[in-house]
Amino acid sequence: MGKGGGGTQTTVQQQKIPEWVEAAGQENLRIANEIAARPYVNYPGNLTATFTPEQEAAFGLAQRSVGLTAPLYGMAGQAIGGVAGYNPQDVQSQSFLNANVSGYMNPYTENVINRASEAAMRQLQMQQNQIASQASRAGAFGGSRQAIQEGVAAAETARGIGDLTAQLQAQSYGQAQQAIAADQARAQQAALANQAAGLQAAGLRLQGGQGLANLGGLAQQAALTDVATMGAVGQARQDLAQRQLDEAYARFQAERNYPTEALNLRLAALGALPYGKETTSTTSGMPTGNNALAALGAGGSFLTGLAAFATF
DSSP states (O other), X not given: OOOOOOOOOEEEEEEEOOHHHHHHHHHHHHHHHHHHHSOOOOOOSOSSOOOOXXXXXXXXXXXXXXXXXXXXXXXXXXXXHHHHTOOOOOOOOOOGGGSOHHHHSOTTHHHHHHHHHHHHHHHHHHHHHHHHHHHHHTTOTTSHHHHHHHHHHHHHHHHHHHHHHHHHHHHHHXXXXXXXXXXXXXXXXXXXXXXXXXXXXXHHHHHHHHHHHHHHHXXXXXXXXXXXXXXXXXXXXXXXXXXXXXXXXXHHHHHHHHHHHHHHHHHHHHHHSOOOOEEEEEEESOOOTHHHHHTGGXXXXXXXXXXXXHTO
């Protein structure tokens, strides 16, 4: 292969896109500049839903219910505490010896004894008169026989009065014993009844205290149920309001981002369209030797002829 003389060659290649692509790109650039030049627009609405009236009412109800059942629990504690320290009434049997027997004796016994003694003395007087009359008729008035008979009559009268007195006093004492025993039995029954009543009252106070405690628990549960109900209603309305706020904010964002999304759509569409690029090549100077071979890839059919010339 021969080599030619020295020389320089300058090749300029230029790619040119279609005019319609260039126009679309310039239009996209203009739109992008307009979007970028827009000032920041702050969202004018609220992003978080506030508490609803039902929730506010639930908050107030919860605050008012704090300590509401404390008086009931206090009363229950007092009632149960009183029962815990309750001592039942003592019931003891009473001795007959400790009783006031004289107070139970028949107050009319002495009157009966006195009347009976007076009657016996009158009877003795009549006997003595009869003995004296008999002695007088026998001519022995004032004698020893009369005295003996009168003494025997007086002794028998005294013995009768003593027996009657003892009998009446024994009868009165026996009646006093029965009255004392009856009173003691009634007193013991009353004490037992009072003891049973005290125990029953203590049981009722215990039940009342437990009932107050249960009532306090039920009242607290009812208050919490009311709070939960009001809170659930308010929560549902707050959730709805929050969804409405989120929807309004989403519409605001969609409206604000619409130009950018439209520009992205134009860019994507332009980038996806197939189009060719026109390539032009301008060569200056005459290549010689191996320089002509280097120009083969840049010149088409014209460069083919130049390559043939170089190999000559």
